[in-house]
Amino acid sequence: MTASERNASVISLDRVTKTFDKRIVGLRDVTFTVPPGEFCVLLGSSGAGKSTLLRHISGLHKPTSGKVSVLGTDVETARERTLRSLRRHIGFIFQQFNLVGQLSVLENVCSGALGRLRGPRLGLLAYSSRLRREALQHLDRVGLPDQAFQRADTLSGGQQQRVAIARALMQRPAILLADEPVASLDPDSAKMVMGLLQDIVREQRMTLVSSLHQLDLALSCADRIIGLQRGAIVLDTPACLMNADTVMEVYNNGSPEPMTLQAPTRLGSPG
Amino acid sequence: MTASAELSATSSVAQTPRRRRPGRRRSATVGALLLALLGLGAASVIHLEINFATVVHGYANAIGFIDRIWPPELPSGEEVVQQTGFTLATTLLATLLSVAISFPLAVWAAANTTRGTGFRLGSRGVIVAARAVPDIVLAILFVRLFGLGVVPGILAMGLHSVGMVGKLYADALEQVSDKPREALRSIGASRGQQLSTAILPQALPAFIAIGLHRFDINLRHSALLGFVGVTGIGFEMSKAFGALQFGLGIVWAVILLLLCLLSELLSAVVRRSLMRMTTSAEQRALRRLPALLRRRSFYAPAPVQLSTLPTADRPIFPAWSFDRARRIVYAAIAVAVVLWSLLRSGALDLSLSGGLRGFLTTLGLFWPPGTAGVAPDLLRALFVTLEIGLASMLIGALLAIPLGSLAARNVSGHRMIHTTFRGIVLLVRGIPELVLAILFVVIIGLGPVAGALALAIGSIGLLGKLVADSLEEVDHGPLEALNAVGASRTQIYFTAILPQAARAIIGATLYQLDVNIRYATLLGLVGGGGVGFYLLQASHTREYEVITWIVLAIFAVVFALEIFAMTIRRLLA
Known part of the structure; x- marks a missing residue:
């Protein structure tokens, strides 16, 4: 990656690997950058590493190896105080809303x-x-x-x-991170919330990284889709070039077991 | 996260065939331990000579007693108001003191809010120590420091209560959802902000309920503290009995009983309204009001469509409503009561610094522990206290398990039966142990039998409630299945309900034994037999080292018992 590319991105991950308890691999050699104002969806089934990846961006996890740079801060070397001031500029949306x-x-x-x-x-x-x-x-x-x-x-x-x-x-954030923001919602609410997020980031020129497991929602609102499987990136492409079939093809290629990605929106249990 | 969960799931699946099932030997051990405990209880009953004859013999005493207290001497109305005021003020301030001390301790002690392992162990240690030292002993210490009055009562009960309030507060903090805090953490909020915005609002209803519960307990204890010189109803009671004015003493006891029942009722109402806070209280208040008022709805304006106003003109604080006004009135009443208590008790006038100067000197009197040359007597009395605890556990369980079963909603099946027995259990719970003990002392005479019977009856209140609650909590599936088979109520009880609740009932009975041994010590003060008598004696003769000896001895007994209970719980798990 060149210096100009690094400057043009608000989030950049360089060969990030994360293992838990020295055995379980959370992320495997993940490299990507997100330019400002992009709506980026992390796609993958549960356990693929989407939440782990989001937690690295907000500094709630630190990588075992590799570099994470967010808004010019090197997350892996930052102290807790620096991370706290970094988090002030990153909004986080949770699956269970986490309201009081x-x-x-x-x-x-x-x-x-x-x-x-x-x-x-x-x-x-x-x-x-x-x-x-x-x-x-x-x-x-x-x-x-x-x-x-x-x-x-x-x-x-x-x-x-x-x-x-x-x-x-x-928080007046520069970046919004969303971890399965609609997984606990019914299909209508899910569409409404994703539409709202899409409008807001466009208006305010925010960068949004959201994990999702509903393929059709991802295709309809994202600028870019990053597919994860067992902690590794298997797909990284602009959303407009893809449709449901092409995405499923990538996922099913070379994988011993069929993907459990859900093509239609599922009825989630409301929270 | 998910990956690790999956991994542990697969590994536990792999382990299942290898995991040892609780074998026959294990249940045999539990059975033997429980039988031994019951045997000890029976032996205590026999050795203390608690039998029908004793109780019948007491009947004659009771007749004679009624002669002596009739007609009762009534204290003047003014005196009743004054002493009741002292007792309530002492109890309220003591409870508030314990809440104020418990809050920071609980924050340090709870796993999710602590600052580190050192803080955690330190504050847990303080909480355990507060529970270990009975409030009566603290009261003896503080009476010596500050003289007769209410201040020793406030300090003694306030510090001792930390043992319970602190532990329950820490438990309440550990039970809150961590999700809101995770959100605030990702916002970049500080520790204090996370605590006040995400954790405190969740734990607040539990905090208030625990405080009210402790107020009830302290109200009962306050009377006992009267026997060592804490001003209030208890002090009047001890004076009256000391001067053999039984009629007067009984009147004070009745006043105390009424106060306890009233406070139990009040806190039940507040607790229930705290539970209901999840839905809109305003709507319910509206529903309760007569239709006429509702139609006019002058106090509850129709919901304004705020969105029709431009943002700048919209209110940025909640609109005045019936509910909000009521909350503010309640808060104002609470503050007024506390201020009144502070003035009333004279706690403000007292120079604490003067008392504190003598603190270390006085503490010195309590150390080292000693027996003042009556070690054999003390050991014998300690043994009697243990016997009272065991005997009252056995009789109490025999009374409380049937009563508690009838009070459970899913056992009797008739609304009449379970509400009646719930009522009986609640009523017994409202009677202070002190009043029961005095009643039995005058009927049966001084001695351990009176203490044991008082505690056995008192057990109905606590154990009966715990039994009923644990029976109501069982899984309803087996009940329905047996019902479908056509089993009778009794068959269902013994086959589907009791086995499911057995573990909880055994645990509750062991807890009752712990409580009874602690109380058996205290009831010695009013003639209930056992080591408590020496506690009072030592404070009169100023042999404070004996008090320390007794406290440590009781602590050792309770500690040994706790290890026994832990063993049983582990074997049952």
């Missing part, structure tokens, strides 16, 4: 600003009115303007994931 169910929706969104605030916050009124107003705007953006003062656990799964997106927006 007992708190109001607005307070959950406000908590996205904790990275740039000092000290613990108890209650909604502990956030400044400027922050609360900003949080309301993000709730508007994800289409939940009327639910601000409801308890977060009274919302449906799709609504909760939209609150989680608003919380991530509160």
Whole structure:
């Protein structure tokens, strides 16, 4: 990789290998770069290494060997303090939304600003009115303007994931990472949430890396598809060049067992 | 992550054929240990001469006793209000003190919030130590330091309660979901921010419920502390019995009983409302109100479509609602009660520094432990305490297991039966052990029989509840299967319900033995027999080293018992 390429990317992984407990291989010699503003989908069945890869980008895991560079920070050598300030610029969307169910929706969104605030916050009124107003705007953006003062656990799964997106927006992130953001949602909510993510990253020129196991969703919204199998990259291509058949072909090539990738969206159990 | 889970799954599959099943020898060992325990219980019952004749003999005493207390002497209304105020203030402040100490300890002790292994072990050690030293001993220490009053009671119960509150708080913290915290961690939030935003809101209902539970327990203990000089209802009781004014003493005991029942009721209501907080409380409040009010709906304006307003004009704090106003009123009442307690107890006027100066000197009096030349007497009394514990466990289990079974929803099948027996269990739970002990002391006379019977009856409250709960928790599949076969209620109970709950019931009985031995020590203070008498004696004669000796001896007994219980639990697992 040349120096200019490295500068043009917000995320770059160079021959990253990760083993757990010296035995289990999480990632195998993974190399790729993501330019700013790209919507990149990591495709693969469970256990393929998608979550491990995302956790390397946000510095929650460190590679066993290889280099990870995110927004100009070398993750593998960074101290915890540096990583914390790096994470402030990376929004993370979880499969189970990871909201605090007992708190109001607005307070959950406000908590996205904790990275740039000092000290613990108890209650909604502990956030400044400027922050609360900003949080309301993000709730508007994800289409939940009327639910601000409801308890977060009274919302449906799709609504909760939209609150989680608003919380991530509160970070004003340069990168959004999403770990199976729609796996716990019904097909309609899944389409709505993926569409929302697509619109938001386009508007705000954010970089998005999302893991998915639904092929049709990946094809319909991603710019680029990276296919993972047993920790290694088996496919890296612009999404517009692919269709379901070509992707499945790559996956089934040379693999002793047939892939379990799901071509149609599946009915997930809501969260 | 997933890969490692899969790997462990495959390896456990591979191991299954090799894994040893709990063999016949193992269950034989458990059986032998449990039989030995029951045998010891029976031997204690025989040796203490707890039999029907003793109880019948007591009947005559009881008649004579009623003569002596009738007509009861009533304390003046003013006095009742004053002493009740002291007792409530002491209990409330002690509970708050224990909550304030327990919170940081629990944060350090819980695996998911601790700062490191050193913090973890340190705070767990402090919590265990707080439980090991009975509050009565702490009260003797603090009465010596600060003199008679409420402050020794606050400090004694506050510190001792940390043993329970701290442990339960740590457990509650460990039970919260880690997912919100993971999200805050990825946002870059600090440890303190993660704790206050992600963990505390989840644990808060449990924290409040635990605090209320401890308040109930402390209310009972506060009366016992009166016998060593902590102002309040207990002190009045001990004065009255000391002066042989039985009528007066009984009236105070009844007042205490009423207070305990009231507090149990109140905390049950609060606990239930905490449980229901998951759904919109506002809607329920609306539903309860008469239809007329609902139609007018002046207090609950129709939900405003906020989205029609421009963002800049929308409220950034929750709208005033019935529910929110009520919460604020409750909070204000709580703060007012605490302030009142602080003023009432005089804890603010006292110069703590003066007392603390003498602290080390006083601690010195308690060390080294000694027997003051009556070692044989102490050992004999300790043995009697152990016998009281074992006998009350046996009789208590014989009473509590049938009663608890009838109180379980899935055993009797009739709503009438299980609600009635639940009520009985709850009622017994509300009676302070002290009141039971005094009652039995006056009926049967001073001595271990009174203590053992009081604790046996008291066991219905705790063990009966635990038995009923564990029976209700069993898997319902086998019940349905036997029902389909056409088995009777009794057959279903013995074949499908009891075997599933047996392990939990054995565990609960062993816990009851632990509790009874601890209580047996304390009831000696009011004439329930055993080593507790020497505790009081030593504090009167200022032979504080004997107190330390007794505390360590009881601790050794309870510790040995815990190892025994752990062995049984391990063999059963």
